[in-house]
Amino acid sequence: MKYDATLYKLAHLRYITIVKTVYNQEKLVMKNKILLLAIIGIIFSCNKDENTINPTPENPELLILPIVVHIIHGGENIGQGSNLSTERIKEQIRSLNDDFRRKKGTLGENNSPISDDSFIQFKLTEVTPNGNPTNGITRINYFENIPDKDVNDRPHDWLPKIAYWNPEKYINVWVYGGFPQDQLLGLATIPTTNLPGLEAPLQALGDGIMINALHFGKSDMDSGANLGKTLTHEMGHFLGLFHVWGRYEGKGCQQQDDHIQDTAPVAGPIDNCDNPPLACDGKIAPVNNYMNITYDKCLNVFTKEQIKRMRYVLENAARRKNLTSSNTIDR
Numbered sequence: 001m002k003y004d005a006t007l008y009k010l011a012h013l014r015y016i017t018i019v020k021t022v023y024n025q026e027k028l029v030m031k032n033k034i035l036l037l038a039i040i041g042i043i044f045s046c047n048k049d050e051n052t053i054n055p056t057p058e059n060p061e062l063l064i065l066p067i068v069v070h071i072i073h074g075g076e077n078i079g080q081g082s083n084l085s086t087e088r089i090k091e092q093i094r095s096l097n098d099d100f101r102r103k104k105g106t107l108g109e110n111n112s113p114i115s116d117d118s119f120i121q122f123k124l125t126e127v128t129p130n131g132n133p134t135n136g137i138t139r140i141n142y143f144e145n146i147p148d149k150d151v152n153d154r155p156h157d158w159l160p161k162i163a164y165w166n167p168e169k170y171i172n173v174w175v176y177g178g179f180p181q182d183q184l185l186g187l188a189t190i191p192t193t194n195l196p197g198l199e200a201p202l203q204a205l206g207d208g209i210m211i212n213a214l215h216f217g218k219s220d221m222d223s224g225a226n227l228g229k230t231l232t233h234e235m236g237h238f239l240g241l242f243h244v245w246g247r248y249e250g251k252g253c254q255q256q257d258d259h260i261q262d263t264a265p266v267a268g269p270i271d272n273c274d275n276p277p278l279a280c281d282g283k284i285a286p287v288n289n290y291m292n293i294t295y296d297k298c299l300n301v302f303t304k305e306q307i308k309r310m311r312y313v314l315e316n317a318a319r320r321k322n323l324t325s326s327n328t329i330d331r
């Protein structure tokens with residue numbers, strides 16, 4: 001089965017096919033590419049899969065993963081425009097941890113009986129590939145490092161030409177300011193392992209997560225994606241989760257499958273978190289699930305089965321399992 005490794009999160013303008021970069025006015029013609037790559041070429045089963053993952057134990061091992069954040073900015077001073085402040089970056093990592101740890105009193109809290117603390121968390125790395133101390137943030141002026149790229153290249157093919165640390169030791173997160181608000185929010189590559197849907201090798205030059213700088217961290221921007229949940233969503237993909245409707249959107253109830261038992265089946269994104277509709281099985285649709293696409297304020301749930309799948313990936317998958325023991329952070 002051949003399919004592309006790139007996934008996407010697009011909020012409410014999912015069908016925009018042309019993205020202008022604000023940096024040099026060039027047009028990055030997506031031509032349905034990023035939109036369709038995520039949904040082409042996979043055959044869905046009508047049934048939920050046999051799940052071979054063992055249950056998560058009562059007190060699972062805490063898995064801490066190193067992140068390097070590459071700020072690919074347009075030449076602004078630190079704290080201005082796409083050259084996001086160090087505090088905003090640190091706040092985004094805190095919020096990512098709040099979500100993954102279902103921390104009380106934060107936007108990651110929920111009281112869903114099918115949710116749990118994942119015991120997965122993240123830390124900005126403390127050591128560069130050369131062994132020097134770092135705060136886990138690199139800042140690179142795009143104009144001084146314009147990569148050799150074709151207009152049809154995907155971000156995961158050219159971002160690594162600007163900055164890329166060993167993906168066996170670091171989760172590379174590129175924060176790129178060249179996309180407009182509310183269009184392309186983020187992208188992530190998926191892991192390779194024996195779980196359904198994850199069998200293919202990496203199909204991009206770089207392994208990691210790209211986040212539109214406008215949607216990285218909290219801001220007062222007038223957008224449904226201004227609370228830092230895009231990174232949580234993309235991290236879900238990076239650790240092996242699909243959208244709650246699977247990889248095909250709008251195919252009806254019979255063709256969806258996210259390979260997760262405890263997410264009620266839906267045919268596509270669910271917008272209304274105040275009055276969620278019913279799912280295909282008559283249960284409440286999983287509108288609050290991080291792997292749904294809707295307003296950030298609605299999102300606060302990873303289910304137990306999703307957590308099991310992510311932990312399985314971290315224990316078994318190529319390009320993921322070494323992250324849990326990477327010596328680039330103090331544990």
Ligand SMILES: [Zn+2]
Nearest residue numbers: 007008009243
């Ligand atoms: Zn997505």
